[in-house]
Amino acid sequence: MDKVKFSISDLIKMTGVELKNYAQIIYNKGEANIGLLATYGITSETQKELNNAIAVYDASLAKPRVGINEKAKATNELGLLFISADSTLENMDTAVEIIRSKQVNFYKGYTSNRKLVDTNTGLLALKATAKELTSGEPVQGAMFTFNHEAEKLSGNNGNGEITKKTSKKGSFHCAVLS
Numbered sequence: 001m002d003k004v005k006f007s008i009s010d011l012i013k014m015t016g017v018e019l020k021n022y023a024q025i026i027y028n029k030g031e032a033n034i035g036l037l038a039t040y041g042i043t044s045e046t047q048k049e050l051n052n053a054i055a056v057y058d059a060s061l062a063k064p065r066v067g068i069n070e071k072a073k074a075t076n077e078l079g080l081l082f083i084s085a086d087s088t089l090e091n092m093d094t095a096v097e098i099i100r101s102k103q104v105n106f107y108k109g110y111t112s113n114r115k116l117v118d119t120n121t122g123l124l125a126l127k128a129t130a131k132e133l134t135s136g137e138p139v140q141g142a143m144f145t146f147n148h149e150a151e152k153l154s155g156n157n158g159n160g161e162i163t164k165k166t167s168k169k170g171s172f173h174c175a176v177l178s
Contacts, residue, residue: 016061023054089114125175130166138170146174
């Protein structure tokens with residue numbers, strides 16, 4: 001009894017995986033003592049129902065690795081779709097060039113609607129950790145100043161200078177539009 005007795009507050013405090021594991025322990029102990037538990041209303045049928053409930057609950061729990069793998073797979077598939085779309089657009093551009101002299105109005109309409117705009121902006125990012133050279137321990141409060149030679153640089157004083165201070169763990173992150 002001491003191995004399977006839990007209060008409601010004990011159960012509420014458990015993570016989903018812990019709860020599933022403890023439910024499995026209760027099921028296993030019940031199976032081992034099924035003959036002695038009939039007076040408590042625990043039978044092979046109630047054990048089967050508990051086991052099914054445990055399986056359903058386990059299936060409903062989030063599986064972090066599965067989620068990460070699914071996201072990675074979706075990202076890869078999206079990349080392939082972009083490549084395919086680029087290829088299709090290149091083929092369309094080639095086909096439109098072929099009919100350029102015979103379908104002037106169509107050509108002008110197509111080219112005026114198919115414009116690629118390069119804003120010449122990008123994101124510059126730096127993530128770093130300052131560490132003590134001899135011990136390798138992170139350095140909190142270290143100040144770093146960066147100078148960027150670009151004419152326009154947002155996220156700074158307007159002079160191309162950016163200053164960052166390290167966190168408790170010795171790291172900082174700097175991201176600016178260039």
